[in-house]
Amino acid sequence: MNDIDPICDILERITTLYRNEVRLVGVEHGLHPVHLEVIYYLSRCNKYSDTPAAVTEFLGITKGTTSQSISLLEAKGYLTKEKDPNDRRVSHLVLTPQGEAVARKAIPPVSLKHGLEKLGCGSAALKVQLEALLRDIQRSTQSASFGLCKTCQFHSPMSDGHFYCELTKETLIADYGTLICREHTYIQKNE
Numbered sequence: 001m002n003d004i005d006p007i008c009d010i011l012e013r014i015t016t017l018y019r020n021e022v023r024l025v026g027v028e029h030g031l032h033p034v035h036l037e038v039i040y041y042l043s044r045c046n047k048y049s050d051t052p053a054a055v056t057e058f059l060g061i062t063k064g065t066t067s068q069s070i071s072l073l074e075a076k077g078y079l080t081k082e083k084d085p086n087d088r089r090v091s092h093l094v095l096t097p098q099g100e101a102v103a104r105k106a107i108p109p110v111s112l113k114h115g116l117e118k119l120g121c122g123s124a125a126l127k128v129q130l131e132a133l134l135r136d137i138q139r140s141t142q143s144a145s146f147g148l149c150k151t152c153q154f155h156s157p158m159s160d161g162h163f164y165c166e167l168t169k170e171t172l173i174a175d176y177g178t179l180i181c182r183e184h185t186y187i188q189k190n191e
């Protein structure tokens, strides 16, 4: 066994327990894990990223699975579809209060939240290392970053609780900076 195997084993066990806990919350609501993942993604993404195509890309699932999941979640009252005012071909998926409540309850699992809270300041160092690991995996699998808006190279802070997105040329409220974006691009660093 090399130095990497024990870490891989730990990550495997954490992800398995994570999925099991999410699955149990889904059972309470008659939802499969993928339905909860769609709900959680929609609770975390911005207005450029709440389309069926973005859901498909983020979760790495087929268009058919996305379509079936959205239909079921709409029928159960967890989300609604709203036409884009500037492009009627595009639909935005908007969580209902019921959908928001399930997102808060299901993901992240309670045991993970408690475990990270117990780590206290140690979780800051863990975050840095996990971010580096994630970024490396995204690079080697050529996956989109779907990062937080405030870490994007197009995020240009303004002084009045707003920032300017240099990609979409829109002024957005500061709270948007904490959301996931499909167009996110890491700030280039000279390495």
Ligand code: SF4
Residues within 6 Å of the ligand: 046, 048, 148, 149, 150, 152, 153, 154, 155, 156, 164, 165, 166, 167, 168, 181, 182, 183, 184, 185
């Ligand atoms: S700054 Fe980047 S992450 Fe934020 S909305 Fe613009 S493209 Fe998306």
